Amino acid sequence: MGRNGARIAVLGATGAVGKQLLDSLEALDSVGEIVPVASRASSETSVSFRDSSIELIQLDNEDLLEVDVAISALPGNMGKSPLEGLQEQGVPIIDLSGVFGNSVPFVIPGLRGEVRQIRESGVISIPSPVAIALSRVLKSLSGFGVRDVTGTALYPAGIAGAKGIRELSSQVVSVFNSQEPSRSVFSDGLAFDLLPSWGAVGDKGWSGHELMIALQTALISGVDPTRIAVDLVVVPLFAGMGVSLRVGLSPGWELTDAITAIHESKGLEVSRKPLPRKTIGESSIQVGRMRADLGENSLHLWMALDPQQLAASTAIDALVELLEGEA
Numbered sequence: 001m002g003r004n005g006a007r008i009a010v011l012g013a014t015g016a017v018g019k020q021l022l023d024s025l026e027a028l029d030s031v032g033e034i035v036p037v038a039s040r041a042s043s044e045t046s047v048s049f050r051d052s053s054i055e056l057i058q059l060d061n062e063d064l065l066e067v068d069v070a071i072s073a074l075p076g077n078m079g080k081s082p083l084e085g086l087q088e089q090g091v092p093i094i095d096l097s098g099v100f101g102n103s104v105p106f107v108i109p110g111l112r113g114e115v116r117q118i119r120e121s122g123v124i125s126i127p128s129p130v131a132i133a134l135s136r137v138l139k140s141l142s143g144f145g146v147r148d149v150t151g152t153a154l155y156p157a158g159i160a161g162a163k164g165i166r167e168l169s170s171q172v173v174s175v176f177n178s179q180e181p182s183r184s185v186f187s188d189g190l191a192f193d194l195l196p197s198w199g200a201v202g203d204k205g206w207s208g209h210e211l212m213i214a215l216q217t218a219l220i221s222g223v224d225p226t227r228i229a230v231d232l233v234v235v236p237l238f239a240g241m242g243v244s245l246r247v248g249l250s251p252g253w254e255l256t257d258a259i260t261a262i263h264e265s266k267g268l269e270v271s272r273k274p275l276p277r278k279t280i281g282e283s284s285i286q287v288g289r290m291r292a293d294l295g296e297n298s299l300h301l302w303m304a305l306d307p308q309q310l311a312a313s314t315a316i317d318a319l320v321e322l323l324e325g326e327a
Contacts, residue, residue, distance in 0.1 A: 005032025012073035014044045015161045020312035030323045065089050093123040094315050109317040112220045126314050129307035131216035133285045138221040140265035145250025148227040152244045156237035160185045195234040240276030243303040255292050258299050274304035283313035
């Protein structure tokens with residue numbers, strides 16, 4: 001680490017999460033310099049950081065080997081290969097893509113794992129935003145005996161990154177003007193519609209993203225992964241998302257006690273009307289519409305969150321903890 005602060009690489013700096021990371025890094029006194037990285041497919045050539053324009057570099061640039069920490073917000077479909085060179089050279093990596101699966105520690109500061117594990121593994125993985133949100137709720141309800149979890153996560157166009165947001169905007173304009181919309185990202189269209197799944201669907205009908213949410217949530221919360229089933233639906237929102245959740249609890253639980261437990265949990269904010277739009281730019285998870293089913297066997301609730309901001313802020317929390325440990 002240099003005299004003027006750490007040198008941090010941001011891989012995928014022009015994407016939706018990457019831009020959130022850059023905004024957050026600007027405010028950290030412990031960060032002296034950033035190295036923004038984008039793939040050759042990016043149309044941008046520079047990013048703004050602390051009133052300066054910084055040129056983007058490619059993944060094969062040797063400057064990457066001189067950073068103190070790399071945060072990867074690269075798309076998951078790029079796989080591990082862009083990160084393996086950094087890993088081999090001993091550059092600590094905070095990964096947001098999930099490409100390492102459960103071969104590296106999952107860390108949510110204050111909830112799961114320890115950031116210092118990065119020194120042994122070389123990589124720590126930040127779970128998906130939905131897994132983070134589910135895990136915080138399930139941890140808050142652990143005293144009531146969580147039996148099973150079902151729900152539906154309504155993801156915005158940002159699930160496909162900045163290009164997904166741009167295409168939704170283009171599709172809306174085209175449909176309004178009776179023109180054929182572009183469909184390079186959302187081949188079936190998304191404007192004024194929704195997609196009942198995202199990504200490849202396996203033989204048993206579940207998408208890879210849905211299975212990943214169940215497995216990550218299970219690892220963090222301790223709930224059996226076979227008892228977690230969350231559908232992932234893509235809706236025509238530019239940012240912010242909602243999750244409808246049903247949590248089966250052991251007999252004898254009380255609604256008022258469950259609401260109190262959620263209210264007192266870090267990262268959760270009880271709201272009378274949690275709207276995805278109102279969470280944009282916020283790292284907290286808003287929870288509302290909490291009610292028991294008619295048999296009082298399950299708690300039903302609604303969550304609203306900004307998935308890009310939640311992912312970025314969790315990675316930044318991990319970075320801060322890591323840098324403080326080295327100070």
